[in-house]
Amino acid sequence: MSEETSNRGQHDIGGLNVDSLIDKSEHRLSLSERRVDAMMNLLFAPDRKIFNIDEMRNAIESLPSDLYEKYNYYERWTLAMEKLLIGKGIMTAEEIAAKVTEIRARLREAGISA
Amino acid sequence: MSSHEHGSEHSHDHDHDHAHGDDDLLAEVFEGGPPDDYEVLEIALRELLFDKGVITPAELKAKITEWDGKSPENGARLVARAWVDPDFKQRLKDDFYSAATELDIDTAGPKLVALESDDDVHHVFVCTLCSCYPRAVLGIPPEWYKSKEYRSRVVVDPRGVLEEFGTTLPDSVDVRVTDNTAENRYFIIPKRPEGTDGMSEEELAKLVTRDSIIGVTEALKPG
Amino acid sequence: MSTDPLPQRFRVGDPVRVKPEFRPGHLRTPWYIRGKVGVVDGTIGNYWNPETSAEGGDGKPDRMVYHVCFKQTDLWPDYHGKNSDELIVDIQDHWLDAASMEEVKAGNLS
Numbered sequence: 001m002s003e004e005t006s007n008r009g010q011h012d013i014g015g016l017n018v019d020s021l022i023d024k025s026e027h028r029l030s031l032s033e034r035r036v037d038a039m040m041n042l043l044f045a046p047d048r049k050i051f052n053i054d055e056m057r058n059a060i061e062s063l064p065s066d067l068y069e070k071y072n073y074y075e076r077w078t079l080a081m082e083k084l085l086i087g088k089g090i091m092t093a094e095e096i097a098a099k100v101t102e103i104r105a106r107l108r109e110a111g112i113s114a
Numbered sequence: 115m116s117s118h119e120h121g122s123e124h125s126h127d128h129d130h131d132h133a134h135g136d137d138d139l140l141a142e143v144f145e146g147g148p149p150d151d152y153e154v155l156e157i158a159l160r161e162l163l164f165d166k167g168v169i170t171p172a173e174l175k176a177k178i179t180e181w182d183g184k185s186p187e188n189g190a191r192l193v194a195r196a197w198v199d200p201d202f203k204q205r206l207k208d209d210f211y212s213a214a215t216e217l218d219i220d221t222a223g224p225k226l227v228a229l230e231s232d233d234d235v236h237h238v239f240v241c242t243l244c245s246c247y248p249r250a251v252l253g254i255p256p257e258w259y260k261s262k263e264y265r266s267r268v269v270v271d272p273r274g275v276l277e278e279f280g281t282t283l284p285d286s287v288d289v290r291v292t293d294n295t296a297e298n299r300y301f302i303i304p305k306r307p308e309g310t311d312g313m314s315e316e317e318l319a320k321l322v323t324r325d326s327i328i329g330v331t332e333a334l335k336p337g
Numbered sequence: 338m339s340t341d342p343l344p345q346r347f348r349v350g351d352p353v354r355v356k357p358e359f360r361p362g363h364l365r366t367p368w369y370i371r372g373k374v375g376v377v378d379g380t381i382g383n384y385w386n387p388e389t390s391a392e393g394g395d396g397k398p399d400r401m402v403y404h405v406c407f408k409q410t411d412l413w414p415d416y417h418g419k420n421s422d423e424l425i426v427d428i429q430d431h432w433l434d435a436a437s438m439e440e441v442k443a444g445n446l447s
Contacts, residue, residue: 004359005359007359009368012367013262014242014266014293014367014368015266015269015270015369017263018266018270018271020262021263022258022261022264022267022278023258023261024278024279025257026257027257029254030144030145031138031143032144032149032152034181035139035178038174038178038180039156039159039163039177042174043163043168052390052391054363054387054390055390055391055392057243057363057391058363058391058392061363071152073260074152075152078152078155078156081159085162090162090168091162091163091166095162096158096159096162099161100155100158103161104154107142107154112144112148225382227381243365269424270369270413270416271418272409273417273418285419288423289409289423290422290423290424290425291424292404292424292426293427295367295427295428296365296381296384296402296427298381298382298427
């Protein structure tokens, strides 16, 4: 059974964690988070389907467990989106890295250190 | 270096409280300090998607605006109509999409299934596996709905979870939890509160909260 | 190759057992319900199979998604609530086997 238990997805949590209270505080999503949400929805929409919703969920569920634990909902979405876009051949890891470097330089020039 | 539509915006927007006007949606504005790695990654993925023609800035702005425009208000209107019109309530249960169009509410997307709470049964839904939610009528889900704590606990201790939301049900009422694991979505018609006879639909809609449509609370009492 | 939906194997009122399978993959049948017995309470419609769709396929052929109803006291040893409280899970046809009402009455925790 222990081998089977290791097959339990890290997202498959119904019935676990029974002693923790729910944090009911609300906060408006940041602009960045709203963009991630919108981008993801555009990418898996039926009329575009760069990937489908099940590939999206699978990408999130199969993130390495240390990243899954450490990062919040939209951070996981961003990581999953990156993984899927590379996997589908839309962009390469090198292109992303080059773009990140460019962006950091631009933000520094604009006085927003990154 | 390719040009981007937002390229001219970032140099002046970052000092302002961004007003979420359409042009601001792609601005490089970061609340609470410099952007973290994920915010930078979001920009990188977005710019590459624009560069490669996978999505356009206009499409992205439209999608953000669309989601920003969805709130529980539409859900509340549907409940209020269901309360005053039993035939409408049945139509909502039989074919949610068509019934919602009677109120000019577009619920295109995953099929919505209405569950009705009454004197005997109180419904509540969850997506234990991810965060499936009736966005078309409620907007983006709150953090707690997506949390480990809610998703893991409400299936095994729904009455305890309801208590945390201030909801105590009489012993006569059964609790029915629905775990939204498939591609449809749920929508709960909460029980109509006592003392609401004669109220207009508009007044009734004000008693219907997002949380009562999820099922962690009941509808508000009047007055 | 036919893309008709798979035959609908169960009807409302049928006792069913969720397959006691614990394999890896993008499975939309929660762990806590695997191997448990319940009763079909409703049908939602034919949908694609997310397990194969997650690998990039189209998930065809479609198959029925059922509301399957479980008694809470029958799922959780220390359930705090009424004996008549229930839990409904949306489960696809290929995850279900026929069961008997005797098995339903005997429960999942005996």
